[in-house]
Amino acid sequence: MNLPPLVQTFVLHFGEMGSRWGINRTVGQIYALLYLSKEPLNAEDIVERIGVSRSNVSMGLKELQAWNLVRLQHKPGDRRDYFSTPDDIWQIVRTLVEERKKREIDPTMSLLREVLMQEPASAEERHAQDRMREMHDLFELLTGWYADVQRLDTERLVQLLTLGSKVQKILEMKDRLFVVPGSRKGRPDDAKDK
Amino acid sequence: MNLPPLVQTFVLHFGEMGSRWGINRTVGQIYALLYLSKEPLNAEDIVERIGVSRSNVSMGLKELQAWNLVRLQHKPGDRRDYFSTPDDIWQIVRTLVEERKKREIDPTMSLLREVLMQEPASAEERHAQDRMREMHDLFELLTGWYADVQRLDTERLVQLLTLGSKVQKILEMKDRLFVVPGSRKGRPDDAKDK
DNA sequence: CCGAAATTTCAGAATTTTCTGAAATATTGG
DNA sequence: CCAATATTTCAGAAAATTCTGAAATTTCGG
Numbered sequence: 001m002n003l004p005p006l007v008q009t010f011v012l013h014f015g016e017m018g019s020r021w022g023i024n025r026t027v028g029q030i031y032a033l034l035y036l037s038k039e040p041l042n043a044e045d046i047v048e049r050i051g052v053s054r055s056n057v058s059m060g061l062k063e064l065q066a067w068n069l070v071r072l073q074h075k076p077g078d079r080r081d082y083f084s085t086p087d088d089i090w091q092i093v094r095t096l097v098e099e100r101k102k103r104e105i106d107p108t109m110s111l112l113r114e115v116l117m118q119e120p121a122s123a124e125e126r127h128a129q130d131r132m133r134e135m136h137d138l139f140e141l142l143t144g145w146y147a148d149v150q151r152l153d154t155e156r157l158v159q160l161l162t163l164g165s166k167v168q169k170i171l172e173m174k175d176r177l178f179v180v181p182g183s184r185k186g187r188p189d190d191a192k193d194k
Numbered sequence: 195m196n197l198p199p200l201v202q203t204f205v206l207h208f209g210e211m212g213s214r215w216g217i218n219r220t221v222g223q224i225y226a227l228l229y230l231s232k233e234p235l236n237a238e239d240i241v242e243r244i245g246v247s248r249s250n251v252s253m254g255l256k257e258l259q260a261w262n263l264v265r266l267q268h269k270p271g272d273r274r275d276y277f278s279t280p281d282d283i284w285q286i287v288r289t290l291v292e293e294r295k296k297r298e299i300d301p302t303m304s305l306l307r308e309v310l311m312q313e314p315a316s317a318e319e320r321h322a323q324d325r326m327r328e329m330h331d332l333f334e335l336l337t338g339w340y341a342d343v344q345r346l347d348t349e350r351l352v353q354l355l356t357l358g359s360k361v362q363k364i365l366e367m368k369d370r371l372f373v374v375p376g377s378r379k380g381r382p383d384d385a386k387d388k
Numbered sequence: 389c390c391g392a393a394a395t396t397t398c399a400g401a402a403t404t405t406t407c408t409g410a411a412a413t414a415t416t417g418g
Numbered sequence: 419c420c421a422a423t424a425t426t427t428c429a430g431a432a433a434a435t436t437c438t439g440a441a442a443t444t445t446c447g448g
Contacts, residue, residue, distance in 0.1 A: 004319045006309055010326060013305050019404095020216040020298055024436060035329075036322040043395075053438045058396060079446065080394065089328045104214055111207050115200055125198045128230040132204060134283045135229075141355050148358035156362060161335050164342035168350060170364060213434095218406060237425075247408045252426060273416065274424065389448105396443070403436070413426070418419105 001051045007036055011050070022103075026052055027060045031069060031085070035092075040073055040082035067099050090154045101146065105139055112136040195245045201230055205244070216297075220246050221254045225263060225279070229286075234267055234276035261293050284348045295340065299333055306330040 001008060011032040018028025029050050034041060041049075046057045061083060064070040069092070070083045086092055112132050120126040149157065163170070195202060205226040212222025223244050228235060235243075240251045255277060258264040263286070264277045280286055306326050314320040343351065357364070 004316065004322070006312055006314065006319050007322045009305065009309055010322070013302065017298065017302065022214040026436080036325050038318065038321045055396075055398090055439070056437055059437085062396080089332055093332070104211065108207065108211065111203065115203055118200055120200065122198060124232065125200050127232040128198070128201045128204070131230050138283055138287070141352065145355040145358050148362075152362060158335065161339040164339050168342075168346060220406080249409070249426075249428090250407055253407085256426085390446105392445100392447095394443105394445075397441085399438105399440095401436105401438075404433105405435080406431105406433070408429105408431075410429095411427085413424100415422100415424075416420105417422090 001049065003033075003049050007033070010036060023063070024060075026050070026056050027063050030057065030060045031064060034064075034070060034083055035085045037084070040071075040075075040084035042080040042082050044080070046083075068095050069099075088154075090157070094150065097146070098150070101143065105143060109136065109139055109143075112139070195243065197227075197243050201227070204230060217257070218254075220244070220250050221257050224251065224254045225258060228258075228264060228277055229279045231278070234265075234269075234278035236274040236276050238274070240277075262289050263293075282348075284351070288344065291340070292344070295337065299337060303330065303333055303337075306333070 001011075003011060011029050014032035015025040015029040018025050021028075023031075029052075030046055033046060033049060043054065043057050043061065046061075047054050050057070061070065061081075064083075065072065070085060073082050073084065074080075075082060086095075112135060115132055116129060116136060118129075120129050149160070152160065195205075197205060205223050208226035209219040209223040212219050215222075217225075223246075224240055227240060227243060237248065237251050237255065240255075241248050244251070255264065255275075258277075259266065264279060267276050267278065268274075269276060280289075306329060309326055310323060310330060312323075314323050343354070346354065
């Protein structure tokens, strides 16, 4: 591995971290390297710096492309492929969340929908179905929220995140301003915390 | 595997999904089974239903305990350990997020802090450090927001999530109500979207 | 359309992870 | 404190994943 120490530390860390997510060490390292690099890199550059085989880099880049996490570009008079990550880190976050949703939440949601259609054949199955319905509703709430937030432009998103705990204050204010005085507080269908 | 079809579908799915997260198939299956089960289960119950070895179940339960994802309890007159998941699915979400933060974000943050202290020895290192600083600041923003939201009680959290896109409206309203007219909109240091 | 350069594919080797059965250890009712 | 029961540990087997080098394929300048 042929990298400035500071870069190497980060690249190694991301390699290890990769295993905690579904990606392998090499993919994590390639991504980290591209993320830190000022200039786009070609496959051979990556081979030299990370020190893995050319074919491994090829597969890693393919996977990163499948995740939409790298951008492919060309330099004039050079027919090699050059790769880079978006300059805007928020774009990276958006892509990451979107792709993870696509791979993890969406398939689970369709499985849940499917299973919830079936007729339970026993008390045990009925309870299991109830549990699955809770999960389904939770995911629906989260993905609905996500879809909305995803649409916000970055400036507003940052504003929202910075707001942090003050959100509660704003909700309270909203309640005071808009809720009909004397109306009940909870909604009937999710008042089931044990 | 000895389970009602409906339960089996879900358990198998979670087993596969497990690999996308850092956990293995058996751990995913055990968790799914416990999640769906009305009654707490002991290790032998799990062996019978999932069809893996007793020792594998023991290790899986140990891992789930390390993640704080299962609760250990006892039945009177029975000295076996019984396991269950919280009834409240929001509690599960909170634990999951908390633990993933602890394992993935926190170590990355301390690495970033450490590396950001060092003196860059070249233009390349300087740029890498800038990139790392962006990531550091992003994580700080996200974890700050998370810490605040984590503190909300579930009812308010659901309210906030349900609000969804209307959040933007409320932010705009807040701007109109509270921002000094004529003040600039953007913040100077993150106006760098490419 | 040829040939050099670049990239991808893929079978098998290397490595890592998962899983098992047997043995060790721990727990507790009597 | 013993014996029965429950749980954990762990070395090695099994399985899965990752990685490589060689060969195949693609690309494109001339």
